[in-house]
Amino acid sequence: MGRINKIQQMAGDKTNTYEGGVAYHLSFKERLAEFFSLGLLNGNFYQSEEQVLKNAKDLFERALGECPEFATKAAIYGNHVNSLKLVPTIWLVYLSTLDDKHLFKTAFPRIIRNPKMLHDFMEIARKGGIRQGLGRNTKKVMNEWLINHLNEYQVSRNKGKLENIIKVTRPYSQDETFQNYMKYISKGELTFPRAAALKEVINFMEKGELNETTFVLIENNRLQLEELKHATQNLTKEDKGKLYEVMYKGLNYTALMLNLVALERVYATRTHVEVKCIHKDGQFQQLKQTIVDETDIPPYVLDMIAARIRDVELYRKSNMLPFALLNAEKMVTTPEFKRAIGDMLRNVAHDVFKIDESIDLLVGVDTSASMSGCMVTDTGSLSAMDIASIFGAMIKKSHAKTNVHAVASRIQQVNLAKQDDVFDMARQIEQAQVGYGTYFEQLMQVYHGEKYVILLTDNNAADQLEKRWLEAKKPAGAKLIVWQLVPYGIKISKNPSIVQIAGYSDRILGLVKNIIEGKSGQVEEVEKMNIFTNEQAKAEMVKPAA
Incomplete structure (x- = not known):
């Protein structure tokens, strides 16, 4: 020694x-x-x-060699309690290399929550240098997730990533609903109501048209702002305001927080562009940010959104980290939004x-x-x-x-x-x-x-x-x-x-x-x-x- x-x-x-x-x-x-x-x-x-x-x-x-079961529990704990996604997903790739796949199969649906995470898992497994390709058993587990967990919302929101996945894993099920999802993903066929509604609403908006039918389709199919924002360029400012008022009532909590600034911009009465230079990795980078100085958001809209920001149950369902609230508070300028975000953090602390x-x-x-x-x-x-x-x-x-x-x-x-x-x-x-x-x-x-x-x-x-x-x-x-x-x-x-x-x-x-x-x-x-x-x-x- x-x-x-x-x-x-x-x-x-x-x-x-x-x-x-x-x-x-x-x-x-x-x-x-x-x-x-x-x-x-x-x-x-x-x-x-x-x-x-x-x-x-x-x-x-x-x-992997000493305590794969404990590590898997820790990965699930990190995912559920600390809302981490990347590290638990990487662990699943390591876990998939074991001869006995039972632990991998058991943990997979506990960690993979949506098509984006499934896509991340696939890319890490294929290109991360941890294993040689996906392998038949791993593809089978991925396909079981697709068959058991996909719904209309996930399919229409994640069409591109799901298209990449099914090209690799080739899932098959005799279930008619699942087959309709595959037709939509691979061929663009409007085989289920939400896909058809999304297409119809986008067509209306691109023509600069908003009517009662449009709003009914949005509400009934829980269409999300991120799916429609690209099609708002032909809407008048008044119509865009009406659209946002309707949509913000149904946004999930994460989307609500991410789109507060977008709402401020719709109702902005004065804005300016702020340019900052930051030093990163030895080089200066120039960043531009549109700053909203004043808005004219209707009081009933302010009240509705502030109430949703303060909704602890809605926040809990989002599995969001509290620091998304901190980022949001730094970005918004509307005093009612800032107060509501602060109240949410206070309420969360009191609750826990x-x-x-x-x-x-x-x-x-x-x-x-x-x-x-x-x-x-x-x-x-x-x-x-x-x-x-x-x-x-x-x-x-x-x-x-x-x-x-x-x-x-x-x-x-x-x-x-x-x-x-x-x-x-x-x-x-x-x-x-x-x-x-x-x-x-x-x-x-x-x-x-x-x-x-x-x-x-x-x-x-x-x-x-x-x-x-x-x-x-x-x-x-x-x-x-x-x-x-x-x-x-x-x-x-x-x-x-x-x-x-x-x-x-x-x-x-x-x-x-x-x-x-x-x-x-x-x-x-x-x-x-x-x-x-x-x-x-x-x-x-x-x-x-x-």
């Missing part, structure tokens, strides 16, 4: 953060749970894209994070340089800082006895008591003047015996928070909850009083609540998932392909 290996064995799994602080390697299952909760970053503050991709490949290949009102919480938000320098791709153009600050605000908004501190080179309490809007609260946290370092021991300088401390961070401290926490005088059962926002494969402690979790979804607030109430942590949540339909199937051994 070499000298380095001997030293490593003596030190156990102790390591250092990128900033030089004391840390520990996560167990392999902890790494999987973290990775499937945070997704695949295209490089980050401390690691290049190449290093991130290599780490992902190594993780997947090891999981209901803990005993008497509990005192200390929340630390890491505002160091690395938090701003790491863009989280699964949430759009947002940084770990954006995410940490909004969650810090949501916790404070849902639990009054919470003290929030920004921590970096220094630490500072952020007085949010008089703030009502969660976005204003988040901006106030982010703007705290505490430098750019990573010194988290300072949390213990402001610790006054709170039973629960929550730190939102990328977990790359330059010091040792663990030591100070363990030395502090604390109430029985006290916990330090480290909410990790970037997957570096490390934790600050192995002590059970320090719990680490990961994720971007507001549903993770529910996990924090469970930990506070003495329930299971993240790995345990993944472990207890049941992905099999019966005990006999669960007993089957899944072995890697030779």
Whole structure:
């Protein structure tokens, strides 16, 4: 055994953060749970894209050999709880290489939710270098998904991607409805009502015509704005306004949030084009954005859309990450929309994070340089800082006895008591003047015996928070909850009083609540998932392909 290996064995799994602080390697299952909760970053503050991709490949290949069932549970957890799509889809491709296909077949419909994800799976399987082509068994599973899950909406909304898929997999079913879908996809035949309605509405609009028949077809067939926007160029501004009023009543939540700016532009009374130059990969890029300064949206339309934005049930059905709301709030100019989005985040936090009102919480938000320098791709153009600050605000908004501190080179309490809007609260946290370092021991300088401390961070401290926490005088059962926002494969402690979790979804607030109430942590949540339909199937051994 070499000298380095001997030293490593003596030190156990102790390591250092990128900033030089004391840390520990996560167990392999902890790494999987973290990775499937945070997704695949295209490089980050401390690691290049190449290093991130290599780490992902190594993780997947090891999981395939050691614990494919747990990894599959983690993939489903990441998809359902954290709304991640790419990483769980990549895992399905790895899973498809096993000789025993039962786990793959069981997991496939739990992760693949729509034709776009099915198309992504196909492209990764064919071109990702993970397997040699699709193979007969994989095509069979894809075709079973098509036969069991396609509906009129999916077929007419995803005709191009489905055409690519069926050229490769050649699905067949004697079911007449499915055969009609295939005729529409492959030949363009209008073989079901929604396809015919979509064609008829587009024809009307391209002629500049809108009438009662048009609106009935739109409402009865749940036609979506994205399907019709390209055909609105011949409509008058008045007719376009009428169209948008009708359509926004039926938009699903995701489409609603994505099209708020489009509505503002329809009713714009003053706009301007803003040109920005940004530095990216060594080159300057020029970006143009149309900014709506003033709109004349009718009050009844404002009220209708604001009510739909505040609809928690509609939001939950969308499986949307809360940061789509953050992106939307940055883009819109209409005050009623901004307030409604802020109210939604507040309502979501209240809904998920209901803990005993008497509990005192200390929340630390890491505002160091690395938090701003790491863009989280699964949430759009947002940084770990954006995410940490909004969650810090949501916790404070849902639990009054919470003290929030920004921590970096220094630490500072952020007085949010008089703030009502969660976005204003988040901006106030982010703007705290505490430098750019990573010194988290300072949390213990402001610790006054709170039973629960929550730190939102990328977990790359330059010091040792663990030591100070363990030395502090604390109430029985006290916990330090480290909410990790970037997957570096490390934790600050192995002590059970320090719990680490990961994720971007507001549903993770529910996990924090469970930990506070003495329930299971993240790995345990993944472990207890049941992905099999019966005990006999669960007993089957899944072995890697030779």
